Amino acid sequence: MSRIGKLPIAIPAGVSVSVSENTVSVKGPKGTMTQDLTGGIVVAVEEGNVVLSRPTDEAQHRALHGLYRSLINNMVLGVSTGYRKEMELVGVGYRVSNDGQVIEFSLGYSHNIFLKVPAEIKVETKSERNKNPLLILESCDKQLLGQVCSKIRSFRKPEPYKGKGVKFVGEILRRKSGKSAGKGK
Secondary structure, rough: OOOOOOOOOOOOOEEEEEOOOOOOEEOOOOEEEEEOOOOOEEEEEEEOOOEEEOOOOOHHHHHHHHHHHOOOOOOHHHHHEEEOOOOOEEOOOEEEEEEOEEEEEEEEOOOOEEEOOOOOEEEEEOOOOOOOOEEEEEEEEHHHHHHHHHHHHHHHHOOOOOEEEEEEEOOOOOOOOOOOHOOOO
16 A cells, blocks of 8 residues: 555544545635545544545556655644744845735845735735845645645745745755856965
8 A cells, every 4th residue: 555545543522523425625714625536535533533445556547646655644634733944034124014915025136026915815914124024824724735836936046156036944055166166366
């Protein structure tokens, strides 16, 4: 069996999982999420655990077995504890602010960039003196949160020489030394 797919998913307190035909619904304190199933994967709720099984050992069924187990596990974790991503803007004059679900970025271009994020994502910005501006995003949907963070990062990726750009807090960047290091005497 799939190493990931055969692991049972523990259901924490306050979270309910319901299965109807080819749809799994997870409801918790942070929100509600659903996932449609294909490929004959069977989901059952047994003794406070969610267990997935597959019909055969074909490659397609093995792949879907692990995939759906991971997706349902992410849903259970999302509605119980939620996901949080912190991004910082490194660079002189780089700023970020939000007005509800609209985020405004000033990243050194001739114009400001406005991004409207989905309602499922909670947005918070922090700007303190002598510190890089922070953008904090929280959601119960890990997939949506990652997609929005990737879009934000694409506005100004961190460059390897000075490290300027939009990066995740705690991210290690591979730095280059520049022109002066190449000259050997």
